Amino acid sequence: MQKRIAIIGGGIVGATAAFYLSQLPGAQQVKVTLFDDGVGQATSAAAGIISPWLSKRRNQRWYRLAKAGAALYPELMHDAQLGTEVYQQTGTIVTREAAVDLEVLADLAQERRRTAPTMGTVSVLSAKDVQAQIPLLTNPQPGVLISGGARVDGPALVQGLLDRASAVNLSVKRERVTLTTDGDVVTSMGPQRFDRVIVAVGAWLKEVLAPVGITADVRPQKGQLIELAVKDYPLQEQMPVLMPEGERDFIPFGHGKLIVGATHEDGGKFDLSRDPAVKADLLASAQRLVSGLSADSITGMRVGTRAYTPDFAPFFGPVPEHEKLLVASGLGSSGLTTGPEIGRLLAGSALYGGEPDWSEYEKPLTTYLSSSAE
Structure with missing residues (x-):
């Protein structure tokens, strides 16, 4: 039956x-x-970053679930026969401006790697190294590279x-x-x-x-992100995802596409309108990382509603x-x-x-x- x-x-x-x-x-x-x-x-309207290992959340249940989810992706992509335009392990760079904060972050990464082999390798990068990894950047900061980090087009x-x-x-x-x-x-x-x-x-x-x-x-939370047209570097498809200190997340996709965001707006709830002030804020964050961007660089904006528990x-x-x-x-x-x-x-x-x-x-x-x- x-x-x-x-x-x-x-x-x-x-x-x-x-x-x-x-x-x-x-x-x-x-x-x-x-x-x-x-x-x-x-x-x-999700930014598309798969890199849970450096989270400071103390909820161990969530961390175990997030580790399992990140580890599942390669198998899921293989089984569903989906390509690198959907998911790619480009690596993730998390930046810290102060040397002491960078050291703490690197120590945390090495500690987490012991129980999460899918993290791959952990490397400490200078600002110059970060820029070499992501040539789009004109104002890079030093950071920690997690080679197993990935980006996904939700x-x-x-x-x-x-x-x-x-x-x-x-x-x-x-x-x-x-x-x-x-x-x-x-x-x-x-x-x-x-x-x-x-x-x-x-x-x-x-x-x-x-x-x-x-x-x-459960309660709703509004999230918004922008898509920008940027210089199309030959190896842009392999550029790491960037989680910069004090700025919005920065996700380079191939063919000159860059995503910046997403926001966390508790007051937005189920409002799905595109907010011009948020759009300007996201652009300003991108401009602090990449010179030469303007409002004309924006090719799209996405809005969605997340669910949170207490x-x-x-x-x-x-x-x-x-x-x-x-x-x-x-x-x-x-x-x-x-x-x-x-x-x-x-x-x-x-x-x-x-x-x-x-x-x-x-x-x-x-x-x-x-x-x-x-």
């Missing part, structure tokens, strides 16, 4: 779950339908994963859906019953789960007392790093059932989900 699985939300979690549901053993007995209206998706990754899954057992419906009190999916064609429903709608989780009688403790930790898994529902939210600004691993785990749970123990990665879901009647 064919199993029917719905995914609500087509960002990094939903797209990865859909891909693995087309690849895992038993996929031939599954029909998957993904619903997404394309509005406000955090993945579409929208291209999501589309690639959905395309691969659609060739097997996935149907994509570009519409906004809701849930009934029983967890059925209300579509434009009326309510539809599925065996399992993965709800991966980020900051919209509270709204989507409300009819089921569940309150989700303790800044993601959560995911089967919903207590609602066995056919699985959720994921609270990924914050590390969604492209943690999202693929979360999507992979949810796909396995949706397909095979059981009561998975993911306590090494997260607190109990009851930390973030509660009955509306309570």
Whole structure:
């Protein structure tokens, strides 16, 4: 008997779950339908940096999850047959102006490398060395290079994963859906019953789960970034991602494309308008690193909404007392790093059932989900 699985939300979690549901053993007995209206998706406005190892977060569960997510990427790209235009291990440079701060950062990198071999090599670079790695820069700072760091084009990754899954057992419906009190999916064609429903709608989780009688403790945060046209260096595709001290993140892509951002705007919530003041701020940050840039260099601007929990930790898994529902939210600004691993785990749970123990990665879901009647 064919199993029917719905995914609500087509960002990094939903797209990865859909891909693995087309690849895992038993996929031939599954029909998957993904619903997404394309509005406000955090993945579409993510900077695309995969380099969690130097984070100063003290949350060890998050760090283990982020390490697992970063380690999964090469395998995922191979399995999905996606190329370097989507994901590439270019390395990541984190800069510090003061020599003592640079030394502390280098020591932290060497310590983290002992338990994270996917970090690759760790190198301390002078400002001149950094400029040699990223010729675009005219005002470089010294930094630490992590060779295993990478950049990813979030929208291209999501589309690639959905395309691969659609060739097997996935149907994509570009519409906004809701849930009934029983967890059925209300579509434009009326309510539809599925065996399992993965709800991966980020900051919209509270709204989507409300009819089921569940309150989700998540809040929205607005993020914006800009794309700029810069000089196309022959080896720009291999330039490291730059996380400069005191400035916005700096992600060189190939063919003269540079991304700067993204912002973290708690007051923006679900506002998806492009803010001229933020646009100017992002440009000013880029100009402090690269001379000669102007407003005419900007070729695009992206806006999205992230989801955060009170303790800044993601959560995911089967919903207590609602066995056919699985959720994921609270990924914050590390969604492209943690999202693929979360999507992979949810796909396995949706397909095979059981009561998975993911306590090494997260607190109990009851930390973030509660009955509306309570």
